[in-house]
Amino acid sequence: MISFILCLIVAITILVVFRLFERFGIDNLQAIVFSYLISAFAAFLIVDWEVSIAKIPQQDWFIYTFIIGASFFIGFNIFALSTQKVGMALTSVAANISVIIPVGMALILYDEKLNIWQIGGLTLALVAIFLVFKPTNKTKVFSSALIFPLALFFINGINNSLMKHVEHLDAMSNPMLFLGLVFTVSFGIGLTFYLLKKNKKPITRKNLLAALILGLLNFISTYLFLASLTIFDSSVFFPIFNLSFIGGSAIIGVFVFKEKLRPINWLGLILAIFAIVLITYFQ
Incomplete structure (x- = not known):
């Protein structure tokens, strides 16, 4: 139970950190690029090296470390921008409601069947997406910013689908090795992008500390x-x-960062929570 509570707190804290980046003038790209170096180093510190380094490229899942590494880097940047542009509440919904994408992929790739509860959840999720991201006619800036949570919805869904696929390739038998390689690829791609970028900002201690x-x-x-996940059943x-991530993020976003949500957005948020519960609990 302690690991679950801490996991939830840390996950929400990442959103808070992204909100604070803008306030303290942190460069998103620098912080994210070098954060993956830190994450990779931490993962490799606790890897169970049951597979020799020479045999790693021979693993069925190895090629996916490059695909997922690139997808993670893109997704984390969109995550930061979405949090800063539309707030924690809508970003948390976009990230979590994307569960419908891997469910759909499972139907196509693995011939999995849906029960009546999951079908209801998917239908509810589509309604929730419309209500949460329904643009307002009065605020063009806000509605144009919705591209970020919508992009996050798709990229996070792709990430989850890829992670679900590599589970079938036994990548999670040594998760720290797999994730360490993914983080390394994310760092490599991010660093290359930073070095090739024109008019890039110089690396500063402040950005490295944020990283x-x-x-x-x-x-x-x-x-x-x-x-x-080793303690709780996935359906629980x-x-x-x-539910806790969306609720906690919304509360902090509204009361700490003074985010504004319309009644229709709140309705969409509540429906999104119910949809996620139906899709994941009755799988």
Whole structure:
């Protein structure tokens, strides 16, 4: 239970950190790029080296470390931008309601069947997405910013689908090795992007400190997430975690960062929670 609570706190803290980046003038790209170096280093520190380094490229899941590494890097940048542009509440909904994408992929790739509860959950999720992200006619800036949570919805769904796929390739038999490689790829891609970027900002101590904090939070969140899954059944863990993550993020966003949500957004948020519970609990 302690690992679950800590995992939830750390996951929400990552959103808080992204909100604070803008306030303290932290460069998102620098912080995210070097955070993956920290996360990779932490993962490799506790890897169970049951597979020799020479045999790693021979693993069926190895090629996916490059695909997922690139997807993680893109997703984390969108995560930061979405949190800063539309707030914690809508970002948390976008990240979690994306569960419908891997469910859909499972139907196509693995011929999995849906029960009546999951069908109801998927239908409810589509309604929730419309209500949460329904643009207002009065505020063009806000509605244009919705591209970030919508992009997060798709990229997070792709990430979850890829992670579900590599589970079938036995990648999670040594999760720290797999994640360490993924984080390394994310760092490599991010560093290359930074070096090739025109008009890039110089690296500063402030940005590196932010990277250290973000990297440790990202690793700790991942570690505690995996630890919690070994304790709780997934049908219990995911509904409670997603519900708590959305609720906690919304509360902090509204009361701490003064985020504004319309009644229709609140309705969408509540429906999203119910949809996620139906999809994940009755799987």
